[in-house]
Amino acid sequence: MRKSRLSALAAALLSAMALAGCAAGTDVSQEATAPTSGSSAAAEPGAPTFSGDTRTPDGRTLFTTCWGDGETTVVYLHGLIMPQDGANWAHAPELQERLAGEVTYCEYERANVGKSSSVDGPIPIEQTVADLDAVLTEVQPDGPVVLVGGSFGGVVAVTYAGTHPDAVDGVVLLDPSLPGSNALEEAMLPPEWRLAADAWNESGEKIDVFAADTVALAALDRIPQIPGTVFVTEEIELPPVAGDDFLAAIRAQQQDLADRFSPGQLITVDAPHAMISVVPDEIAEAILQVVDAAG
Secondary structure: OOOOHHHHOHHHHHHHHHHOOOOOOOOHHHHOOOOOOOEOOOOOOOOOOEEEEEEOOOOOEEEEEEEOOOOOEEEEEOOOOOOOOOHHHHOOHHHHHHHOOOOEEEEEOOOOOOOOOOOOOOEOHHHHHHHHHHHHHHHOOOOOEEEEEEOHHHHHHHHHHHHOOOOOOEEEEEOOOOOOHHHHHHHHOOHHHOOOOOHHHHOOOOEOHHHHHHHHHHHHOOOOOOOEEEEEEOOOOOOOOOOHHHHHHHHHHHHHHHHOOOOEEEEEEOOOOOOOOOOHHHHHHHHHHHHHHHO
16 A cells, blocks of 8 residues: 555654644643633633634534633634644644733634534635635634744645735744645655645644645745744754655745745754644744734
C-alpha cells in the first residue's frame, strides 16, 4: 500500500502541525462553560467576556470564547487537530493571559473539534473560512481584527485575508503551513513523501488540506496591504529523502509569505513547531506590534 505523506510524516510533521501554537496544559474549553447560546455579560477579571456557540448559516455551532474588551479583536486559529488530540490543543492560554488585558482575545474550536458540531469530510477550506467569518460576525468587533494562525491555522488566516480583504487588519503566523507546498513536493519529493489527495481522512478535523493548498495559494495574491509577522523555527524537520535544495525552497517560501504583508516581518526563533509555550512573550509582543500597526 502506498504511504501518503500524511501517513509517513504524521509523527514528525502533521502531528506537530496540530500542536502549532497549542500548548499542553489546561483545557480551556472545559473552563469556559458555555450557556445554551452566546453571552457577553460583564465578567469578573480573568473570566471570559463571551462564551458560547457561534451558529453558522447552515445551523452548525462553533464553540467560541473571548476575553478582554480592547478595541482590537485578536482571533487565534489553531493548528490541525489529529484524531488522538484533545480539544485543549485548540487553545493557547499563554496568549490569552498575555493579551486579554490589551485587546479582545478570542478562540474557537473548528468543526469536529471539542464542543463544536461534527461534520462529514472532506471539508473544503472555503467552508472553514466561512466558519471564521461567522465567528467574527458573532463577536461583532468594533475595531481592527488581527488573525493569529498556528501551523494549518496559518492557511485559514491567509485564505481569509485574501478572500475577505476588508475584514482583516493584520496577521501573525506561527510556523505556518505554506501555500504552494503541493507544487514544491511534486517537484522535489518522491510520490510516497507527498501529501496525498485523501489526506483529510487521517486528520481529526476532516479538512481537505490537499485542496486547501491551491485555494490558499490563489488567496496570497489578494492579501490586502496590512501588517503581518511570520514566525519560523531555526530547525526544520525534513523528510529523510529531502536535500538542501528542498530546505532552501522552504526558506524561500517563508520569506515570500512574509513579504506579502506591508510591512512584513520574518522572525526566526529557537523553538519547536509548537512554539507558543516556548516563546510566548516574543509572540505576544509581535502580536501587539501588529495590533498597533493595524490601528
